[in-house]
Amino acid sequence: MGADVPVDVRMRLYAALASSTVPVIFASLNSAFVAVIAFFRSGNRIFLLFALIDILGLSLRVAAPRLKIMKTFASDVVILTGLLWALMVGLNTMMIGIGDDTAMIVLSVASALGCCAGIISRNYVTPRMGLAQVIVIDLGFKISFGISHPEFLPVILLQGVIFCGIVDWMMRQQLATSVQAISSELESRRQALLDPLTGVLNRRGLHERAQHMMAKQQLLALFYLDLDGFKQVNDRLGHGAGDDLLRQVAKRLEATEPGAAICRLGGDEFLILAPSHHAQEAVRTASRMIRAMSMPYNTDVGPANVGASIGISFVNMEEGLDRAMKEADAALYRAKDAGRGRAVLHEPESGCSRASA
Known part of the structure; x- marks a missing residue:
């Protein structure tokens, strides 16, 4: 043809x-x-x-x-x-x-x-x-x-x-x-499956991609990432610079975790679904993402700096992605309460344990 x-x-x-x-x-x-x-x-x-x-x-x-x-x-x-x-x-x-x-x-x-x-x-x-x-x-x-x-x-x-x-x-x-x-x-x-601002997946796209990834019987970790200090960038440099920064964040996530499914939930919140064999590997992956997000950014109106906090959970094939999102969200709140700029892993038996980035 x-x-x-x-x-x-x-x-x-x-x-x-x-x-x-x-x-x-x-x-x-x-x-x-x-x-x-x-x-x-x-x-x-x-x-x-x-x-x-x-x-x-x-x-x-x-x-x-x-x-x-x-x-x-x-x-x-x-x-x-x-x-x-x-x-x-x-x-x-x-x-x-x-x-x-x-x-x-x-x-x-x-x-x-x-x-x-x-x-x-x-x-x-x-x-x-x-x-x-x-x-x-x-x-x-x-x-x-x-x-x-x-x-x-x-x-x-x-x-x-x-x-x-x-x-x-x-x-x-x-x-x-x-x-x-x-x-x-x-x-x-x-x-319909992509975030129009950053080009990464939206929530619907993540759910569809998760189905394909779970069908391969992979052990998957879900990372709930929230940028620290993003509001200050918007206030100081304007929303155009904030949008530019979000696009750069998405590109850094894609470069840092090329095999992952990356989703922007909205605002400065991202979900990253990636293969992970055990908790220690998930924590190392989260630390790597935090370091990448914390590097300086150059926007059209000047330099900017943000950090990142991450909540981590594991995806259970029987219960699906929604449960993992709730657990990762709860772990993210613990990370922010503990001082930001760090990752917290959700552990069902003992609540959440903190891992510093």
């Missing part, structure tokens, strides 16, 4: 192509049925072979996304079986066209045209494959017609070139429209 299509959009389009099996089933059954009718009317067993290959290709196409052993090659199977089906339609149309059964010729040509229409409306996701299918099917009719009426060869060749050019243009137009629509949807979804 072209290297300029973003990877996430590409995956969505491929998934749609691989999962929509109903049109594929009807298309293969239709072409196999036409081949079987041609066998009964002509007695030529090659039509049975066409029908058998068609059904075997369909079975492989349907099974590929569902069988674990074939999932790695599912997209290749989809493309190869799609080309094989088009070849069977083209050969079927050609063999019927060479004969003198007018009713079968009309039936096969009508079936081939229907197949081409289905390809244009569905396989625009892979326009080069779709165009190859249309060319193969169209050649089946043109070869048989050219053999019977060679005087029309220049006309049908010109018509074929024009037809394929229009088909290619139509599919690429559909692809461009779909890419734009999916890109807009994905961007809208991303924006």
